[in-house]
Amino acid sequence: METQLKAYQVQGYDNGVLVFATNGATARRKGANELDEEFQDIEFCRRAHWADEYASTGHVPIRAYLDNGWWITCGGCGRVVDQDRIDDGDDCGGDPMAPVIVGAWIYCTSSCHDREVAIDKDRHDTEIATRAEAEAKFPGCTVARYYVLADMEARIPTVDLSVPGLQRTAQWRRGEDYVRVVEEDIEAFDRYRAKYKEAA
């Protein structure tokens, strides 16, 4: 029985994946799983000899995918990036395609990457500010969890607060002057508030 891991390209309806397996049937099953498609819907499963050298780590560098004719979507705008488009200098919102590779991600241009970095920074800054605001607004409470709540079109920075004396966490949505607590905690929250008012 063959036990050596080999690389296979498993092609589904829209996308393909590279998997490592000891034989084709296993590769096809693994690929179908990763693509979230049915085993019988896989278009083809073929050996990808070029990637065998990565079998031991399972990590294939982005550059190697491009060199072997694969396309990858830009982590910022979702554009298709492949070697032909890079060679042609395809237009990417005014800049010619010239990818920036960061770890497992590829960006079509440096400005697309810069934009993504700015969005990430903004997201991070919002979290820091929201956490600080919550703890200043509700003294003695600590932020148990931060997340962004989707409410229709709005994205609301939200925290779950651990409030002294409460069974469960209270929810505070940035911009609101009140918190949401479970019914059993209403009295406890009133006590917390009364105590805080006395101290203030």
Ligand SMILES: [Zn+2]
């Ligand atoms: Zn892009």
